[in-house]
Amino acid sequence: MGAQAESLATTPVPLPTYDDVVAASERLAGIAHRTPVLTSRTFDARTGAQAFFKAESLQRSGAFKFRGAYNAIAKLDPEAKRRGVVTFSSGNHAQAIAYAGRLQGVPTVIVMPQDAPAMKMAATKGYGGEVVTYDRYKEDREAIGRRLAAERGLTLIPPYDHADVIAGQGTAAKELFEEVGPLDILLVCLGGGGLLAGCALAAKALSPECKVIGVEPEAGNDGQRSLRSGAIVRIPIPTSIADGALTPALGERNFGIIRSSVADIVTVSDAQLVETLRFFVERMKIVVEPTGCLSAAAALHGAVPCSGKRVGIVISGGNVDPKALAGFLAA
């Protein structure tokens, strides 16, 4: 028993590959939107780059998370589908799981803090998810998720540290490379690293010379510190307007891919995110949530020198409360 536990702890988890991204894209064909690739002369003039924006803000449920959630549910066997899935998230993954579950006739249970934004809770319920609330100051959401999974025979699908979730997220970059060809730089935001890891798999296969660079909020640079130190760094939950990137640490699978396939991780400030959000509204006429502004902000504010380069920029999501959006634009 002791020896077995030890060997389990030291066995690295299997990582998804580009073949898994291709398989995910077949599952998503005709179901996920093939989101548009946008360009902006103003952005190019300001940065000196030729930029291609993959607009996942226009994805179903408003963020790339639909890709991974749908893929992970689609891969379950019929019995597991009948019993249903559970996840813990207050954000876009919750909505994506509820929506992807409804489309596939799979019951979903979402563990959310009882003080989660009303709009997000309503959207999750609107998609047919059963919301189970908890007290975020007293209870552990992962433990609740695991208990529900055990009691009700549900399959737990976490937001990023999951091979099928990573493979699904990678289809966003696969589509981008298929549409615009090889790139010099690909900028991708990160929280737990599902999107970044999946996109890095696609870049390696479709544009091997492309430098994949992660972008995270200045206040929560655990990913940068992890990549630079070679081991996962865990930090207290950071404070930033980029609420989709407020994770304490990279996932284990995510880090396994990121450490070998991502060139660097840079950071941007909240003030730079607000400026970028305003740029998207004023110049490109698109609504992007603060987290979705991370990758473009890195190019716009010089965290990544892009002059003379062909640059891919993944806009990760567009779910921002209209009142909050108005506040950012007025600031």
Ligand SMILES: *Cc1c(COP(=O)(O)O)cnc(C)c1O
């Ligand atoms: C979840 C999310 C992220 C971060 O994704 P990870 O896979 O956790 O790195 C970034 N932007 C948006 C809009 C998200 O919903």
